[in-house]
Amino acid sequence: MAVKKVAVFVSGGGTNLQVLLDAQAAGTLQHGEIALVIASKPGVFALERAAKAGVPSFAISRKDMTLAEFETQCIALLDEHAIDFIVLAGFLTILSEDFVRHYPNKIINVHPALIPAFCGHTFYGLRVHEAALARGVKLTGATVHFVNEVCDGGPIIAQKAVEVLPGDTPETLQRRVMEQAEWVLLPQALELVCAK
Numbered sequence: 492m493a494v495k496k497v498a499v500f501v502s503g504g505g506t507n508l509q510v511l512l513d514a515q516a517a518g519t520l521q522h523g524e525i526a527l528v529i530a531s532k533p534g535v536f537a538l539e540r541a542a543k544a545g546v547p548s549f550a551i552s553r554k555d556m557t558l559a560e561f562e563t564q565c566i567a568l569l570d571e572h573a574i575d576f577i578v579l580a581g582f583l584t585i586l587s588e589d590f591v592r593h594y595p596n597k598i599i600n601v602h603p604a605l606i607p608a609f610c611g612h613t614f615y616g617l618r619v620h621e622a623a624l625a626r627g628v629k630l631t632g633a634t635v636h637f638v639n640e641v642c643d644g645g646p647i648i649a650q651k652a653v654e655v656l657p658g659d660t661p662e663t664l665q666r667r668v669m670e671q672a673e674w675v676l677l678p679q680a681l682e683l684v685c686a687k
Contacts, residue, residue, distance in 0.1 A: 495575035495685040498527040498568075500582040505537025506669065507580035507601060507677055512544045514678035523685035527572045529565055531584050547572065553584050562590045578681060579638065583615060588640040598638035599684060601677045603668050605650055606634040610643035620661040620668070629655055631664065633672035635680035648680045 514520040528541035528548035541548035579600040623631045632652040637645035651672040
């Protein structure tokens with residue numbers, strides 16, 4: 492059985508990274524191996540999660556360089572570690588069209604809404620859940636999709652709906668979407684693409 496080497500791109504605490512590491516440890520991620528973690532800023536907790544799991548990790552400070560310089564450093568690390576797939580897990584940099592074309596159908600992203608709702612350049616973090624509550628939707632959820640040149644526009648791999656409850660705040664809704672949808676879908680979707 493060929494196991495695909497996976498890089499996880501992160502920008503913060505790394506809860507989605509932890510879910511993937513846990514899936515790997517539990518044996519539910521059988522066709523993928525978390526082989527590299529790249530953080531867009533130093534000092535984020537995701538780097539500690541990677542270190543604890545024994546996964547090589549690197550911080551490349553996005554704010555200290557151009558996007559092209561950042562991507563050049565990422566590509567060098569991806570090549571050095573012979574990476575097959577990239578997971579964007581709470582990664583807050585929008586990658587260039589050139590970078591995405593370099594890895595066709597090799598990058599997946601988890602988004603905290605049911606695409607095509609509440610997606611695109613301005614929708615990330617709590618903003619997604621604030622918009623869902625402002626619109627008054629009864630269902631929201633998460634989507635795992637392939638990344639292409641259009642922000643949140645690539646083919647959908649999996650979606651899971653989550654009920655919006657009376658009295659929800661953006662924070663309570665964000666937590667429920669993570670627990671009930673993102674953390675369920677992401678390992679399943681990664682296993683699916685790695686098994687092909």
